[in-house]
Amino acid sequence: MKRVVFNRKGGVGKSTIVCNLAAVAAASGKSVLVVDLDPQANTTAYLGHSGKDNVVGIAEFMESTISRNYREFTSEDYIRKTRFENLSLISASYALVELESKLEAKHKIYKLRDFLNNLHEEFDEIYIDTPPALNFFTLSALIAADRCILPYDCDVFAREAMLDLTEELEEIIEDHNDNLLIEGVVVNQFQARAKLPQQAVAQLAKDKFKLLKPFISASVKVKESHAECMPLIYLSPKHKVTQEFVELYKSLSRKPRRKQ
Template sequence: MRRVIFNLKGGVGKTSITCNLAAMSASQGLRTLVVDLDPQGNSSEYLLGKPAADYQDNLAVFFEQMLSFSVFSRRAEEFIHSTPFENLDVMPSSPELMYLEHKLEAKHKIYKLKSTLSRLEDQYDRIYIDTAPALNFYTHSALIAAERCLIPFDCDAFSRQALYTVLGEIQEIQEDHNAGLRVEGIVVNQFDARARLPGALVDALVDEGLPVIKTALSSSIIMKESHEEKTPLVYLAPNHALTNRYKKLHDSLEGVGEAVV
């Protein structure tokens, strides 16, 4: 199963959600791969423990070899790196992805990621794709490659406006490129139940009939500590309240428990 975490607004927790759901899958014995398509490389550093730029076998090199036919093209497996966590691997990002984008668009390579990840499903039970907060070649490739899409939402008015744009973009991808893509739901992140605005915004989304996932993720200093330690919550603080929230979210996505409000 291939899942993309996508939003056009930055700071909504895409990387945290991608990496912690992937780690939760891995901790439950599922062979899991994270594909880091954000040139910032935050998912790569979070899970591998050092900057994406330190890895020569990265997604920029993987995409670059698509620009010229060669019988010596390297297999996708050669760009996969093991993390310190059992069952969890990463295809690391690179800042060079930014410079390749227009060349890849010109060569019409938009379906290459889908074909690659489809082949890798023989080796992985779950594939998570992290994306930059932008509409570009890589986010389009991710939406075409994925079977399911999660949309993080961080409870402010700007996020709500971005959400409508995101849903429209997904619908266009579904109609033109990937009819099998399914929106699993909107993940409410950094939720403060004591504040009036977050609850009002979530209620408004539910009233509109949007697929808001029942389990919301709260803000906590433990997430910053997790980033600093470069260790996902399930390994750093397995009994923490936020870790339990992630487990509940993961299980609902896996069909264990109620998912959408």
């Protein structure tokens, strides 16, 4: 299973969702890989590493496909163990920014898919974080993945963007990856007692989006987990938001049905 978390809007919690779902999976005994494709490297930092470390990561893999020396490397050259059991990482760095135009010019859009497909015996689940843009790296992730979830932060301006996003994903599925299942929308930073988030979610439901349950509540505990570079299942396993991620993971782990 290869799951990508994607939204063109920044600040919706992509990295938080990727890391916490991956951590829940790892804590349950699954062998899990996280792939960070965002040059900001927030996911890399959340899992206790730095995008400035002098290590081989996703940028180096992408660069190797241009220089055609990727056959000299094995997957172990790019994969780093984290301090969390069963959880590995392919880190991001700002070097991705400089590579994008070169990769597009060389038509390397399918290389990530081919690389990750070779890891199916090594990892039970792969989670991919993406930049807040539909660029080369995001498209590579959507081609490589077989499942996709869409974070939504109840922002008043986000609805139209979600509708546009759905159309873009349908086109990508038709043109590049007909195995990609859109699992639904993860409502993030939800405030149950506030009127505006309730209205925003109700409107999404009217628009026929599949809203995944439970919603992820807004909580300072999430920011604390960022500061500690420790996903919630390790930092505070009994906290309300932690349990929401646990239940969300369980709901996603049920046999998917191919409809939104």
